Amino acid sequence: MKMPRPSTVEGNRTMAKAIDTDACLIERFARGDTAAFDRLFLKYQDYVYNICLGVVGNPEDARDCTQETFLKVYKNAKEFRGQSALSTWIYRIAVNQCLGSLRKRPKAPVASLDDENCKELPDTAPPPWVAAERKAEAQEVREIMEGLTPDYKTVLVLRYYQELSYEEMMQVLGWNLAVVKVKLHRARQAFAKQYAARQKTQGATE
Amino acid sequence: MNCQKAGDLLSAYIDGELTGRHCEALEAHVGHCAGCREELETLRSTIALLAAPKTMARPEGLLEEFKAKYLPEAETAAAPRWGIWLPVMPRFEWPSLGRVMLPMGGLAAAAALLVALHSQPLVVAHPQGAPAPAARTLAALPAASTEASSAAALAAPRAARAEGETARVENGARLRTAPTGEKSRTGFGEPRALAALNVPHRRSRHRAMAFAAAVHPHHPRHQRPDTYQLVVRPRLAPPVDPDVLKQAELQHENAVPSPEVQWQDQVVMIRRTATAAPTDEGYGEASCKDLVTGKTEKSIAIGGSPSPAVPAGAPAGDSGGGK
Numbered sequence: 001m002k003m004p005r006p007s008t009v010e011g012n013r014t015m016a017k018a019i020d021t022d023a024c025l026i027e028r029f030a031r032g033d034t035a036a037f038d039r040l041f042l043k044y045q046d047y048v049y050n051i052c053l054g055v056v057g058n059p060e061d062a063r064d065c066t067q068e069t070f071l072k073v074y075k076n077a078k079e080f081r082g083q084s085a086l087s088t089w090i091y092r093i094a095v096n097q098c099l100g101s102l103r104k105r106p107k108a109p110v111a112s113l114d115d116e117n118c119k120e121l122p123d124t125a126p127p128p129w130v131a132a133e134r135k136a137e138a139q140e141v142r143e144i145m146e147g148l149t150p151d152y153k154t155v156l157v158l159r160y161y162q163e164l165s166y167e168e169m170m171q172v173l174g175w176n177l178a179v180v181k182v183k184l185h186r187a188r189q190a191f192a193k194q195y196a197a198r199q200k201t202q203g204a205t206e
Numbered sequence: 207m208n209c210q211k212a213g214d215l216l217s218a219y220i221d222g223e224l225t226g227r228h229c230e231a232l233e234a235h236v237g238h239c240a241g242c243r244e245e246l247e248t249l250r251s252t253i254a255l256l257a258a259p260k261t262m263a264r265p266e267g268l269l270e271e272f273k274a275k276y277l278p279e280a281e282t283a284a285a286p287r288w289g290i291w292l293p294v295m296p297r298f299e300w301p302s303l304g305r306v307m308l309p310m311g312g313l314a315a316a317a318a319l320l321v322a323l324h325s326q327p328l329v330v331a332h333p334q335g336a337p338a339p340a341a342r343t344l345a346a347l348p349a350a351s352t353e354a355s356s357a358a359a360l361a362a363p364r365a366a367r368a369e370g371e372t373a374r375v376e377n378g379a380r381l382r383t384a385p386t387g388e389k390s391r392t393g394f395g396e397p398r399a400l401a402a403l404n405v406p407h408r409r410s411r412h413r414a415m416a417f418a419a420a421v422h423p424h425h426p427r428h429q430r431p432d433t434y435q436l437v438v439r440p441r442l443a444p445p446v447d448p449d450v451l452k453q454a455e456l457q458h459e460n461a462v463p464s465p466e467v468q469w470q471d472q473v474v475m476i477r478r479t480a481t482a483a484p485t486d487e488g489y490g491e492a493s494c495k496d497l498v499t500g501k502t503e504k505s506i507a508i509g510g511s512p513s514p515a516v517p518a519g520a521p522a523g524d525s526g527g528g529k
Contacts, residue, residue: 041269049265059263066268067276075280141255160256185217192245192252 022086030078037077041070044087047162048094054157055098057146065101069094088171091162095154095172102150144194152187159184207235212242216249 025043028036045066052065072093080089145153158164158172169180212235218224219232236242419425495502 038269041272045268046262046264049268050262053263059265063265063268063271066265067272070268070272071276071280074277137255137258138260156256161260181218185214188217188249188252188256189213191256192248195252195255196248 023082026077026080026086030080037074040073044090045070047087048090050161051091051094051157052098054145054161055095055150055154056101057142061101061105065094065097068101069097072097084171085168088164088168091158091164091168091172092174095158099150099154140195140198144191144198147194148187148190151183152190155180155183155187156191207231209235209239209242212236212239213245216242216246220246220250220253 022040025036025040029040048069049062049066052062052069053059056062056065069090073090080086084092145156148156154173155169158169164172166177166180169175170177173180175183212232215224215228215232219229224232236246420427422428493502493504
């Protein structure tokens, strides 16, 4: 699940081309070219949707968050100065949007253990070659993450679902390196605790 | 290392960021602490679980939904239904001081004209203070539609401000140079004195410095031109007439020396002999040798009547031999 990273991370030519295209797209859109915005939307919609899904939990809210994110991108494209990569800027907007929607949501059972809500592929049928245990594992991961606090959930999603580097996470979350590392460590520890608890209960039931 | 610190370092150790003595200490601790070992293993499996490859969810129809639902709402929300559109005023740039100084002469004229029209007392001006009371009266007067007054009203605050600045600068420069006396002869405008003044704009500061330099007593403008350079030209001798020159030469050649000059020309040598023994009559004898002829003459008596026969060959100056 790799997404376009800034060309400074890898000296990949295709990545550099992608970043040039990013800069071109946003510049063209700032000047008024709406087709550039369409291309930007199609390019980033999957990544943004997956971040929202990981943080928010259910697909409907994830769709709403995605649309809100792109609405903000549409409105504030002129304020993008190029200080960070376009991808980290968009992810930052997405994360803030998701955390805001989490705060607004009532604190009632967020983690719905129903299989329908927690499905990873809501619209498309899962490909047949996906191993059942892997699906179960992924399901379980999703369930455990639902039980974590928003900060920890966000850190885990960005690190393990989007595979961002520390620098990118610093830019997206607005924390410094030490805070990012500590939060990641504590998120892992919380996840591990919950996972161990689950294994115990599952072991007990089985 | 205790278990709490080890627990904090576990994540870094798994990521491979722990180096040196921290790494060794952690490994040593994990070696003998079962609880930390278990925690390490749990963390490793958690990370493996999280880092497992995942399939990405691909939503559909987002762009169409965006264009259909979200964008029109945003645009209707952005445009105000009730609003007052203020016309944007263009930026007004005050005219520069140089251009303002020119109509300052006209400012007094405009002020005088307005005063004549409205018959209000105008504060009589100290030349430096002329713009300020003029500005005040202009402000007090009802808004006149004449171009001159509007231009003057616009120029007056700037001019007044500039005048105030320069007056301050002048005072500062004078106060600075007066007490120090001899010491202040290093330069014209003292930069330190001017830096202490808070003149905001670069242009005004430059003008203030130029003004300060101009009023400085050492400025060339203030040097009195009382020392004139003396030009010495060699004077040519007047042209001499050749006849006059020849006559002067003849006169020079035929000139007869005066007796004094004649007597001095003669080389007379007096050879002193032993003191003559006194004779019975009480007078001594002296001899004299004439260098020209080589003869020695003796004088018989000194102080007596001169001998009637004067030895020949002696020039007339022989009489002086009896000294």
